Amino acid sequence: MARAATTTDAFNAVAEPRRREILDLLARGELAVNDIVERLCVAQPLVSKHLRVLREVGLVDVRDEGRRRLYRLNPVPLKPIHDWVRAFEQLWSERFDRMDVVLAQLMEEESDGFGEHGTGHRPQRDGDAAG
Amino acid sequence: MARAATTTDAFNAVAEPRRREILDLLARGELAVNDIVERLCVAQPLVSKHLRVLREVGLVDVRDEGRRRLYRLNPVPLKPIHDWVRAFEQLWSERFDRMDVVLAQLMEEESDGFGEHGTGHRPQRDGDAAG
């Protein structure tokens, strides 16, 4: 068997960095194909093909406006990715916490005392929008 | 050009559902190859190949123990995925909020008044571990 089709699910569709860039652009608002072409500096047929994949997995919706086609983001199919990966979030923050402990020990061995230390990698809880 | 290699980054490595299953298993603790083979009911060479991909993107570490090889999860390469997809979280919750508004209007049109309503799809903020 070959690799699963890119249109199988959002996991596969989003594995392509160019498609993630397209979604990043659309997070700001509706765009026509040519807008995306100009901003990404990618050939137009390629953009159309990527948009087709995104449409087949439901990540974008289309709307006709004259001779242009306006694409809009539909973020809902990203939720399974978020749910899956979020389950691992605590694991890597624990890992960084252990790193903090090791760093603290190293610093105490080398000198007498310091103020702050840390990796700054603990999970952020503030929700800033896409863009 | 063909599709990017599965070993390019975590996005590509994780697009394969079998590899996500392996990571789910390893989230509980270290496992030997045969343990994974038995729990997933997949041919051993296939498991080894998936583990190789996961190792090349840094998602697992290996440790030799006699004639067995114990694999352990390293969740850190998942962080870029989490960071990217989290930026869209607010967008789909807004979408569900608008759905709530529509539902509320429909209910008010059909009857006089109700108590609670909602989709229950707002993002959860409690951090439960993988498993």
Place this chain on the structure above:
DNA sequence: GAAACGTATACCTATATGGGAATATGTCAA
């Protein structure tokens, strides 16, 4: 040493990808 076990690799196949070039389809303007 030989045999059994645990794992990794090599080889094969069918599949479908991302990109490029050319072209088809559809819409507006003169």
Place this chain on the structure above:
DNA sequence: TTGACATATTCCCATATAGGTATACGTTTC
């Protein structure tokens, strides 16, 4: 109608994938 514009599709290619089968490698046990 003719042409310009906006987008989608088709054909081509090189690539590498997931899975299967067979086998090589390394370790333990006899």
